[in-house]
Amino acid sequence: MSFLPISELTERARDIFQRVVEGYLETGQPVGSKTLAGDRDINLSPASIRSVLADLEQLGLLAAPHTSAGRMPTETGLRIFVDGMMRVAEPTPQERAQIEKRLSEPGPIEQALEQTSAILSDLSGAAGMVMVPTREHRLAQFSLVNLGQGRALAVLVSEDGAVENRVVEIDPMASPSMLEQVSNYITARLAGRTLSEASIAMRSEIAAGRSRLDKASADLVERGLAVWSEDAARRPVLIVRGQANLLDESAMGDIERVRSLLDDLENKQSVATLLESAREAESTRIFIGSENRLFSLSGSSVIASPYRDREGRVVGVLGVIGPTRLNYARVVPMVDLTARSLGKLFG
Structure with a gap:
């Protein structure tokens, strides 16, 4: 999309155009020639100002919402102002x-x-x-905390300090040492990886019989990972x-x-x-x-x-x-x- 370059406007037209836009953005109301004529920095008669406003309207930079109203910038006018005339005000x-x-x-x-x-x-x-964020967090630590009655709290900590936790069902006979073993096993394989990367590695290791986990502990690993299996696209x-x-x-x-x-x-x-x-x-x-x-x-x-x-x-x-x-x-x-x-x- 191409627009009229600012350089093609006369200095007088640029000045009036800028004041109309700034006035409109401040108040949300069209700016009229009488208002502009009351500005001491504009040394022009109301008739001259109206002539410049008409020219700017003809160029498609300003518009009048109705006959007796002042002018307000068109979308084209706003684009020219934003790209070439706006004076940025830094946050206080x-x-x-x-x-x-x-x-x-x-x-x-x-x-x-x-x-x-x-x-x-x-x-x-x-x-x-x-x-x-669409990217997955890089993970740092995983732990399982026994809540009793066949439940445990699975806690996942990412490298940026974010913490997520879920309640998972476990074997009521699972011992504290088993929970600790599983937590340490998962944590050791999470370091610097996303959950999906770590899951692939762990499941592959367990399936190939390369892990030192028994069947009950391997099942607990699967339960711990499954609670985060929700498709990210559903969030x-x-x-x-x-x-x-x-x-x-x-x-x-x-x-x-x-x-x-x-x-x-x-x-x-x-x-x-x-x-x-x-x-x-x-x-x-x-x-x-x-x-x-x-x-x-x-x-x-x-x-x-x-x-x-x-x-x-x-x-x-x-x-x-x-x-x-x-x-x-x-x-x-x-x-x-x-x-x-x-x-x-x-x-």
Whole structure:
């Protein structure tokens, strides 16, 4: 998609265009010539301003929602502004501290992902989204704790500190030494491997008779592994928080658009596919309105960024979705900072 280069606009047209866009993004309302004429930095009469606004409208950069209204940017105008004119506002020290504090709270990685989505929603005033990592954790330790009455707690610890546990059924006659032997056996073969890698190795070793486990212990190993056999594809792919933020006062005048957006968000797989397209981006990507077919009806914008582990590998994607009048200058660096902060949690 090609757009009119900023350089082809006169300095006067660029100035007025920028003020209209910034005014609209701040208030959500069209900006009129009287408002612009009241700006002391614009040394033009209302008639001259109206002439420039008409030219910008003719170029497809601005539009008037109705005859007597001021102007607001079109999606094309927003794209030109975002790509060539936007002055990014770095997160405030308070916002930076809030992001880092909430993501430093102890707990499993799933909790951090939930927190990330909520943080993005709270700070942007839109809906926050986080893709659950598709890669498997590298595992560090496995243990079985006898709960009595033929049950044991299987505890799995990953290299990044995430802990998962499941209750499994065991032989009521299983001794503490058997549970310890099985725990040590699995732990020794988990080191640095994913669960699927470790499972293949252990099952192959047991089937070939190369393990020193007896039949009862081998069966216990199988039970311990089976509790994590659930297909990863059945887990939630996308965490979305803050949909209520989309129902603000200004949205009430365009309830059909908001309803369409909420319908889009219900179809998490489609939204996840959009976020996946930002997976290979070097930095934050911005999707504006009908540039993406998914949001052609709701006219919404998405700001998305991949988050990487400490070795620079892409783990997932997070972002914000809201109306096209999102405060891009503020939200873009906020999404970027959150992505970098979340990535630090992945080894």
